[in-house]
Amino acid sequence: MNHPKYEAVIGLEVHAQLSTKTKIFCGCSTKFGAAPNSQVCPVCLGMPGVLPVLNEKVVEYVIRMGLAHDCEIAEKSTFARKNYFYPDLPKGYQISQYEDPICANGTVRFKLEDGTEKSVRLMRIHMEEDAGKSLHDQHQDTFVDLNRAGTPLIEIVSMPDIKTAEEAGAYLTKLRQTVRYLEICDGNMEEGSLRCDANVSVMLKGSTVFGTRTELKNLNSIKFVEKAIEAEIARQIDIIEEGGKIIQATMLYDPHRNETRVMRTKENAHDYRYFPDPDLVMVHVTPDRIDSVRNNMPELPDQKQARLISQYSIPAYDAEVLSADKELAAYYEAVCRETSDYKAASNWVMGEVMRVMKEKLLSIGEFSLSSSQIAGIVNLIKDGKISTTIGKQLFEELLANGGNPAEVVEAKGWIQVSDTGAIEAVIDEIIAANPGQVAEFLSGKDKLFGFFVGQTMKAMKGKGNPKVINDLLVQKLEALKK
Amino acid sequence: MAVTPKDVDYIAALAHLKFGEAEKAAMVTDMNNILSYMEKLNELNTDQVDPLTAITDAENVLRPDEPKTMLQNEDALSNAPSKIGPFFRVPKVIDQL
């Protein structure tokens, strides 16, 4: 959206659930989807007398995230208590970081749809614990499940550098890609592994004074983040245009009506009374520790893209498409381990494989053909054993019934015919059967060459080697000309 | 910084407590007495003093990311004032966070 008179100022707060085995302050499992209140212990239930002890993986993961965004990693950081009452917050406070977060001042770089490069500054990334879940819908009462209470979170807070809903979506897409690449979060927004709150305000174009902002809560897909921001920008502009004032408030987005509405205004905002948590000690990150995390960091999207280009000599576009998803890139590289035709491998993954994934809404993990099967197809084509056309047929056959590509080709009798004698015989028949077309061709209608190729292929049920067919047809037809 | 009855209302709301009129009056008196005693600290110039935020020198006390025994659902709920099935139960939450 591009309004002639106003511009929007947007900052995002993203919570990512870390994919550790256990919770941040106790040894309870973090598996998603367990029976209610079955992954709990005295610590995460907030029983009287219990104490938190920090999970070392959480520190490693948040440092990874910080390094991936060129953050300053604080030498010393501490935990604080954020005090408020809620049924799924067992202790009556959330353990978080306040005054000295572990990461500060980073940058997120990403590309927009039209290729424009954009960067958004990060204010901070900090560690905290998740709350449990309150189920409000089924009954006149609320039911509380504390399995999620104590799941490790990192909160990634951006500066208000985002100008449009599209940028917000692209920023979030990049963050999701990065956490998945770093293997610190599965990035699943529907299951709540990645959650987004947006702070939105509008001001006259060119102004340097930000308008009053509102906060959009609980946006659980990238599409909703974009739509909610669009709706909120429109709502704010309408109010200002009608001479009204924006009231600082927390908003909820209703996807059914595509509108935002006020949930809570500032008058009943919280006074969280943050103070240092006396039950936890300082986290001290030494330069050696940072180095060891850096040395064990998985490759980042941009690094992977550059490497794919240099290692496989594929175009930048291919590398970008393939590295958008870490598992897709891994799949591509697995294909390349079994073939030397890297470009053909990239064409197949980006073409047929991604087409099927899109049609059937599959992730690469759910896609039924193995990288070896795709490499098998590529190699059969490269070695001249089958044509590309047969290759596509083979792909469909493997999708439907599985099997080893070479064996399937063998069994189906799809091996390409390159024997010049056999092909010549077919061509002679075609020429004899189509005197009219031959005459036209000879009178200068060159386009008919394709017709003869097609007829020959058809007669050979697609198994004829296209290059041999071409060469022989040229010879035969040229001979007729003379 | 005298505490007013209105301050007591605000603090009580944060702490999720309520007081009857007589209790509230006593609370105003007690809080004012105690807080004015606490203002004794203002006699000290502490501009150059760092707040003492941790009482031990310990740092980086970390545990490995290894699962430990969890409670059975029935033990987790054994003291619950109200429960339904495997859940704790509370009156309907209206103001969602």
Next chain:
Amino acid sequence: MKLYSTFSEFRADLQSGKVTCEGYVTDLLKEIKNQQDLNCYLETFDESALDQARKADAKLKAGQAGKLAGMVIAIKDVINIKGKKVSCASKILENFTSVYHATVIEKLLAEDAILIGRTNMDEFAMGSSNENSAFGPVRNPVDKTRVPGGSSGGSAVAVAAKLAMTSLGSDTGGSIRFPAALCGVTGMKPTYGRVSRYGLVAYASSFDQIGPFANSVSDLALVMEVISGHDEKDSTSSPKPVEPFGQGLGNSISSLKFGIPKQYLGDGLQPEVREKLTAAAGYLKSLGCQVTEVELPHTEYCIATYYILTTAEASSNLARYDGVRYSFRSKDPVTLNDMYVRSRSEGFGAEVKRRIMLGTYVLSAGYYDAYYTKAQKVRRLIREDFTKAFDQVDVLLTPTSPSPAFKIGEKTTNPLEMYLSDIYTVSANLAGIPGISVPAGTASDGLPVGVQLLGKHFDEQTLLNAAYHIEKANLK
């Protein structure tokens, strides 16, 4: 029946076959019921205590007994014992049964101690007189019209009345040392981090420590030895090794330097208590120790600092009692907020609510820096006072309480006056150092008086040994 005041005496009679653990526990449980008017026990663990006694007898017979086999120990009702109620003497946890053991409980049981019952206390350990219990005040066995001191009053009285050989209490600002002095027993607050807090219901997390009461310093040292040490469940517990404290008792202390803080001898100190302190100092000098006066210049700011920081921490620590998962829920709540507010207002007593209010206030927007940050700064100054003092001396000798036990009801009308009784004890918790109160004779009306020894961080051994010598002096 014969009541044993010390474990060493009981162990001797066990060995000579005069008594068995089972027999003694059976009789003791009856005696505790006879002395119910003291109100020191909220509950006795008859069945499990007898079971533990039988096991101790069997293990002693087999020669496999732990260090504490046969020790009858009472537990302040603020420490979690799996399968037992832990109420913190509050209505809000009246029906709460713990689902886990505190680390100290695991350690005691591993050494075959007998847990006899849970003791009365000031609600959530907030109080100096034990009048803040939801289950009635505890009475001082020396004079039942007087308070035993708080907040671990029940634990002090159980030991003083020989209804347990030792007991555990908790000390946030004097809650072990103060009642020990008023009841005429010894009590120790260890260095912050010495004993795991896992399983101790929190009042003020950066101040709380579990510690023992006993009728002899050697029993005290033995329990300290068992309960101390690092615990992976408590991030603030120290990895420092634990000495066998009992073995160090009796070593000569003539080379130790003692300091009496000048600021602890001010107007509030009753002359008779001062006399006892002087007598103790005299005795130490007679052993060849140096006793000098030292300065703790920020003493007058201790109480204010203590109450700002502890109430702030408490306001957060007590937020979990919300009626959702385990604590008291008021009848028929209409809305969620109604449930929270009524459960907490009906469940907590007056002093607890007052401290929650104060703590919430000092942390709230606009007041945080003026109160909370200011107090954190002064806490540093107070700790530095001790560092400087310990450059000059090894141990500080002070009164434990400004006066002997006061009458029940005497100070309940003015909370601030009650707070000021902690004047000599809160400093150790502010600085995180260990402290011990040891009997130093009785006042003219027969009421016990204690003196306090304060030591360097993790120097429990020196404190225990010094206390051992004062105990031997048998000051009148």
